[in-house]
Amino acid sequence: xxxxxxxxxxxxxxxxxxxxxxxxxxxxxxxxxxxxxxxxxxxxxxxxxxxxxxxxxxxxxxxxxxxxxxxxxxxxxxxxxxxxxxxxxxxxxxxxxxxxxxxxxxxxxxxxxxxxxxxxxxxxxxxxxxxxxxxxxxxxxxxxxxxxxxxxxxxxxxxxxxxxxxxxxxxxxxxxxxxxxxxxxxxxxxxxxxxxxxxxxxxxxxxxxxxxxxxxxxxxxxxxxxxxxxxxxxxxxxxxxxxxxxxxxxxxxxxxxxxxxxxxxxxxxxxxxxxxxxxxxxxxxxxxxxxxxxxxxxxxxxxxxxxxxxxxxxxxxxxxxxxxxxxxxxxxxxxxxxxxxxxxxxxxxxxxxxxxxxxxxxxxxxxxxxxxxxxx
Numbered sequence: 001x002x003x004x005x006x007x008x009x010x011x012x013x014x015x016x017x018x019x020x021x022x023x024x025x026x027x028x029x030x031x032x033x034x035x036x037x038x039x040x041x042x043x044x045x046x047x048x049x050x051x052x053x054x055x056x057x058x059x060x061x062x063x064x065x066x067x068x069x070x071x072x073x074x075x076x077x078x079x080x081x082x083x084x085x086x087x088x089x090x091x092x093x094x095x096x097x098x099x100x101x102x103x104x105x106x107x108x109x110x111x112x113x114x115x116x117x118x119x120x121x122x123x124x125x126x127x128x129x130x131x132x133x134x135x136x137x138x139x140x141x142x143x144x145x146x147x148x149x150x151x152x153x154x155x156x157x158x159x160x161x162x163x164x165x166x167x168x169x170x171x172x173x174x175x176x177x178x179x180x181x182x183x184x185x186x187x188x189x190x191x192x193x194x195x196x197x198x199x200x201x202x203x204x205x206x207x208x209x210x211x212x213x214x215x216x217x218x219x220x221x222x223x224x225x226x227x228x229x230x231x232x233x234x235x236x237x238x239x240x241x242x243x244x245x246x247x248x249x250x251x252x253x254x255x256x257x258x259x260x261x262x263x264x265x266x267x268x269x270x271x272x273x274x275x276x277x278x279x280x281x282x283x284x285x286x287x288x289x290x291x292x293x294x295x296x297x298x299x300x301x302x303x304x305x306x307x308x309x310x311x312x313x314x315x316x317x318x319x320x321x322x323x324x325x326x327x328x329x330x331x332x333x334x335x336x337x338x339x340x341x342x343x344x345x346x347x348x349x350x351x352x353x354x355x356x357x358x359x360x361x362x363x364x365x366x367x368x369x370x371x372x373x374x375x376x
Contacts, residue, residue, distance in 0.1 A: 026291075028230050028255050029220045035373060036182035036227050040255060042372025043121070043229075043293055047324045050360040052121065052367060054084025054327030055341050056298075059111045060103045061333040063343040067107060073331050073343045074363075078356040081364035084325045085115050086298075090127035090137065092169050093162035100127055100136075101330070105169060112173050116181045119368040123184040123231065123297070123327065124170075130197045131155045131162065137196050146203035146211050163215065167223035180227035182373075186297060187215055190260050191247055193235040205247050212249040229255040233297040236261030238279045241286050248290075256324065257287040258297035269306060269313035276317035284321050296326040300340030307347045310355035319360065 023030060027037055046052060055074050058081065060066075062073035074082050087108055090100035098104050115122050130139040132148045132155055149159035173181045191208060194201040198211060212232075219225045232254045238244045248254070259279055263272040280296065287294035296318060301309055318326050331339035342349045355361060362370075 023252075028216070028251070028253050029226055029228060031220065031224075031226045032228075033180050033182065033226050035179060036229060038373050038375050039121075039182040040229055040293075041375035042370065043256075043324050045375050046362060046367055046370050046372055047293065047322055049370060050362040050366070051318055051323055052083035052325035052362040053356075054086055054121070054123065054325050055082040056086035056088075056327065056330040057101065057103065058082055058085050058341075059114070060087075060101075060107065062331045063333065063339060066333050073339075073341050076344050077342050077346075077349050077352055078363065080356065081118070081120065083362050083364055083367045084121040084123060084327055085111070086123050086125065086327050086330075087111070088125045088127055089166065089169065090125075091129070092126075093128055093165050095165050101332075109172060112181055112183070113175055116175055118364060119371065119373060120364055121184065121325070121367070121372070122181070123186055125186045125189055126166070127196075128162065128187075131158050132197075140194065140197055140199065140202055142197075143202045145197040146207045150207065150210050150214060160218065163218050164223070167219055167225050170219070170225050170228065171223070173227065182227045182229065184231050184256060185228040186231035186233050186258075188212055189231075189233040189297070190235040192237055192243070208247045209249045212247075213253055216249070216253045231256040231258060231295070231297060233257075234259045234283075236275065236279055238282055241282055244282055244286055251290050251292070254290070254292060256293040256295055257283055257290070258295035258323075259283055260298035261296065262299060262329075263301040263313065265302075269309065272301070273313050273317040276314075277320070280318065280321040280323065284323060288322075293324045294322065295324045298329060299326055300328040302340060303337045304340065304342060304346065304348045308351045309348055310351045311358075312351075315355060315358065315361075 025032060025037055027040055058072050058074055065071055072081050088099055112122055127137040129136050130145055132142055132145040133139050147153055148155040175181060188198050191199055193199050216230060230253060234244060236259055238259060261276050284294045328340040331341055342352045356363060
């Protein structure tokens with residue numbers, strides 16, 4: 001505990017020394033649009049009202065359907081859309097017309113506008129390919145990839161070009177009046193694990209922090225993308241605050257702090273609940289100490305074989321913690337059994353409705369009423 005407290009205090013002091021009194025906005029990006037600043041204020045307000053429920057690729061596809069306008073497995077079961085909608089930008093670096101899960105980026109732009117119009121929250125992850133080997137995000141055959149994309153590295157120019165393509169997409173997220181739509185951007189996620197090329201054993205602490213800061217600075221300062229809230233999101237293998245904050249890039253580069261945690265088939269509900277709650281205690285304490293939002297940025301139980309999982313496993317894990325949202329992963333239309341939200345015929349559908357009806361869970365209609373984009 002002593003070392004944990006010291007790490008947290010040092011980080012706060014370093015950030016304070018770096019920022020002084022020059023910071024005028026609560027957002028990490030000091031040039032963030034007013035809509036983005038209002039979004040952050042609205043998310044903080046909503047966190048005092050309850051926990052938003054999120055679902056990855058909710059509007060893109062589900063069990064037995066692909067891309068029909070307005071469809072959603074969450075809505076089919078509960079009568080309402082989720083409050084938070086996750087999407088992934090993997091393959092945007094190549095200017096591909098579709099992402100790594102074959103979602104057309106043009107469709108994604110339409111979904112973003114629809115979500116914005118109804119007052120929902122968008123969060124974007126980026127499973128970016130390996131620029132050194134030519135493999136995908138999960139290609140961990142080299143521990144030199146992060147070093148190669150940093151300034152002076154052999155792949156730095158290529159990485160900048162990839163960021164140019166990313167910035168072009170992010171800058172195109174605008175409503176009919178041309179207003180840049182604010183989103184949560186969650187790069188370099190699950191970095192405490194070693195299954196992505198930017199993971200724990202694939203680079204050192206200084207390299208990871210440099211990667212994060214370069215990404216932030218290039219998008220915000222070089223490309224003038226100012227509609228982003230940045231989310232720092234570890235894996236679930238967190239034992240203490242010191243470990244969680246080891247690669248934290250600093251308050252000037254982060255708006256939200258979270259982690260990802262999935263229930264494995266051989267783990268019981270009680271193990272999932274206890275571990276998620278334990279890590280949430282660490283993350284919410286760290287986030288509070290840095291003045292940041294906290295979230296369960298990814299979660300779920302593949303196939304949801306437990307008919308009461310929502311109210312007996314997930315809800316007990318999150319209910320006692322002040323977090324912005326909890327997002328479950330996608331409902332693949334082309335991989336049988338690979339889904340994390342119920343569909344109408346699913347064994348957990350009735351329990352999901354009970355979860356939806358809890359006063360503290362927030363879905364789309366709830367946050368529409370909260371009007372989170374008009375907060376100061």
